[in-house]
Amino acid sequence: MSTTVTGFSKLNKPQKIDWLTKNLLQGDLNARKMLEQYWNDDQKLQDLHDSFSENTISNFYLPFGLAPNFIIDGEVYTIPMAIEESSVVAAASKAAKFWQDRGGFKTEIKGTTKVGQVHLTYDGLTSEMEAFYAFAKAELLQSTETINGSMKSRGGGLLTLELVDKTKSIAGYYQLHATFDTRDAMGANYINTMLEQFATTLRTKAREYQGFSAAPPEVVMSILSNYVPDCTVKASVSCTFEELGIINGVYGTNFARKFVRAVKIATEEPYRAVTHNKGIMNGIDAVVIATGNDFRAVEAGVHAYAARDGQYRSLTSARIDGDTFIFEGEFPLALGTVGGLTSLHPLSKLALQILGQPDARDLMRITAVCGLAQNFAALHSLVTSGIQAGHMKMHLTNMLEQIGANEAEKEQLRAAFTERTPSFSALRDALEELRN
Numbered sequence: 001m002s003t004t005v006t007g008f009s010k011l012n013k014p015q016k017i018d019w020l021t022k023n024l025l026q027g028d029l030n031a032r033k034m035l036e037q038y039w040n041d042d043q044k045l046q047d048l049h050d051s052f053s054e055n056t057i058s059n060f061y062l063p064f065g066l067a068p069n070f071i072i073d074g075e076v077y078t079i080p081m082a083i084e085e086s087s088v089v090a091a092a093s094k095a096a097k098f099w100q101d102r103g104g105f106k107t108e109i110k111g112t113t114k115v116g117q118v119h120l121t122y123d124g125l126t127s128e129m130e131a132f133y134a135f136a137k138a139e140l141l142q143s144t145e146t147i148n149g150s151m152k153s154r155g156g157g158l159l160t161l162e163l164v165d166k167t168k169s170i171a172g173y174y175q176l177h178a179t180f181d182t183r184d185a186m187g188a189n190y191i192n193t194m195l196e197q198f199a200t201t202l203r204t205k206a207r208e209y210q211g212f213s214a215a216p217p218e219v220v221m222s223i224l225s226n227y228v229p230d231c232t233v234k235a236s237v238s239c240t241f242e243e244l245g246i247i248n249g250v251y252g253t254n255f256a257r258k259f260v261r262a263v264k265i266a267t268e269e270p271y272r273a274v275t276h277n278k279g280i281m282n283g284i285d286a287v288v289i290a291t292g293n294d295f296r297a298v299e300a301g302v303h304a305y306a307a308r309d310g311q312y313r314s315l316t317s318a319r320i321d322g323d324t325f326i327f328e329g330e331f332p333l334a335l336g337t338v339g340g341l342t343s344l345h346p347l348s349k350l351a352l353q354i355l356g357q358p359d360a361r362d363l364m365r366i367t368a369v370c371g372l373a374q375n376f377a378a379l380h381s382l383v384t385s386g387i388q389a390g391h392m393k394m395h396l397t398n399m400l401e402q403i404g405a406n407e408a409e410k411e412q413l414r415a416a417f418t419e420r421t422p423s424f425s426a427l428r429d430a431l432e433e434l435r436n
Helices: 013-023 029-037 043-051 086-100 126-142 145-153 188-208 252-268 270-290 295-306 346-354 360-382 388-394 396-402 407-416 424-435
Strands: 064-072 075-082 106-109 114-121 157-165 173-181 218-225 232-240 316-321 324-332
Touching: 013 029, 064 086, 064 346, 064 360, 075 086, 075 270, 075 346, 075 360, 086 270, 086 360, 106 360, 114 188, 126 157, 126 188, 145 157, 145 188, 173 188, 188 218, 232 360, 252 270, 252 316, 252 324, 252 360, 270 295, 270 324, 270 346, 270 360, 295 324, 324 360, 396 407, 396 424, 407 424
Parallel strands: none
Antiparallel strands: 064 075, 106 232, 114 173, 114 218, 157 173, 232 324, 316 324
């Protein structure tokens, strides 16, 4: 059972661990040793890691891997991926190699617009609110010129600002709905600063305005939205049945038909769609994390986009056009290559260097392709040999570690399970047999 503590944030790291081990871990010295083992020997680097969060006691590492051989719009990329599941990087690499000689991946940026809102309430007439907005709009825009100037000089900035009447949904509810182009920044701080300035100016103008029959409008909150249906990128692959060849014993024509049917099922069946899209996010999240972007924001926006017509559906689609197989996906991806963790975390900076220092639009393209590749690899297995055999084999190393096999035993067990699907029980039995 946990216990309360006062002033925890004021303790230094060893003191926080002292409290933890004494109150929650029964004085477990091995826990302390493990936490300290993950500290970085470079104190300057450790201080940097500590600054990313609060009440830090150690570092939680994820493997940082590479998926090579991606041909994207004619250019060759090696994609850095940060994820704990080895089969994800292996699957992405396999898909990249498969499409390497079949034209590679094609992408198209559909839009880069992001959204922020000031949420308001006013209990008077809608016509009064509209008249007030017309009265205040010029000064709302003028008050943000300094904040907007730097982004505007880079070709972005505020795009539109409008009053939205939402009173049919919630009595007295209105929005100042703003759209932005944040160029190479993800832009959360910029957007939120702009919105809060709108809110401040709106309060000031409301005190001056004489046309209200009720209490002046009240600002409820000002915040960006992670739903970005107009900040999307399309990724696709295509080839003829003949170019597909024979896949795991399945001829290209049959493979394409089964593949299209599998995607159709994920489009119409939410239970399948959730797992289908989770597979896509295996690829997308790994790139988003590696490059220091906000994977929680991306996840939220992507899943909202998948349900934009009222039913949760597949983010990808597949079709057959004559003798050509076409597979594509469209994903909302609000990403940045400057500012935030992308400019602070050494590995995130290295990831961007590996990718050739892409701008935000290019990072959208690369990330979308990794998601599409991951989905292709999963469906490739599902409609041919099944996913579990390959999936479990990729986890063989982890399972061998967990059952306590030494290096010599691991080698023998790997050889024994070359043609068998491993399971914990089967591995334990085989290990016991080896030892006896």
